[in-house]
Amino acid sequence: MLEIFRQCTIYLAAFVEAAAAVIIAYGAIEATARFLSLVVRREDMRTNKEYIRLNLGQWLTVALEFELAADILRTAVAPSWNDIGQLAAIIIIRTALNFFLQKEIDKAEERARSKAE
DSSP states (O other): OHHHHHHHHHHHHHHHHHHHHHHHHHHHHHHHHHHHHHHHHTOOHHHHHHHHHHHHHHHHHHHHHHHHHHHHHHHHSSOOHHHHHHHHHHHHHHHHHHHHHHHHHHHHHHHHHHHHO
């Protein structure tokens, strides 16, 4: 029974990881399309480029959460101490990436609001 549960969890983790890849791909395609649109229309690159970068950053933040969920799923069934240590390191690294990315997004949104006022 435990082996069936372990296999289901591995498949679920792979599905969640695939979802993260789809999210990253969607964000990258959207950012590329918006950038190409800016180039073609010759709009103000500075403001719009930051918007594109922040939007892509938000997609990457969501994808990081999915990746973290996949890692947790892989470690959920009868983990060894080595697995737990690796998961802890992954959680710390991904949480730090997410934290700094979110800070950058918040700062840029604050700059945009102050320019609008």
